[in-house]
Amino acid sequence: MFFIGIFGIQNKNEQIGTESAVICPVCERYGRFEIVKSYYYFHIFFIPVWRWNKRYYIQTHCCKRICELDQETGSKIEAGHSIVIEKEHIHRSEQPTISVCPSCSTQVDPSFHYCPYCGSQINS
Ligand SMILES: [Zn+2]
Ligand SMILES: [Zn+2]
Known part of the structure; x- marks a missing residue:
């Protein structure tokens, strides 16, 4: 089968910024955090x-902590x-914003019932 592996779904996390020496908006202590963008993409021949x-x-x-940030x-x-x-x-x-696949440890959207990466069932 020629088509296996040439397309698929991947989850990508990209760090878009770092804030250091700031007051943490979560615990209100003097801290440091990173801003991460996360998305899923469908790729063909490794091209998103x-x-x-x-x-x-x-x-x-x-x-x-991992907290969701405003889209805007x-x-x-x-x-x-x-x-x-x-x-x-x-x-x-208090709800986790990300679930972790029990089988392959990929971070997935908690609304997903199955891991888009390996197909395992996710309990959330
Ligand atoms: Zn904090
Ligand atoms: Zn998985």
Whole structure:
């Protein structure tokens, strides 16, 4: 079968910025966090042809949290604007914003019932 492996779905996390020596918007301590963009893409011959589910996260070092960031704030940061991330820009929920596939450890959207990467069932 020639078609195996030439197309598929991948999840990509890209670090788009780092904030250091700032007040953490999550725990309000003096800390450091990274801004991460996450998306899924469908690729053919390893060329991404379709991207969706773009989300922004901040990953804090002080309190080891991953919080979802506003789409709007995230895209401004990605475009190079300097924005001070405040509490109202992040969504703090007790629900995890990312699930981890129990089989291949890929980070997947918690709305997915099956891992797009290996096809295992995800319990969330
Ligand atoms: Zn913190
Ligand atoms: Zn998996």
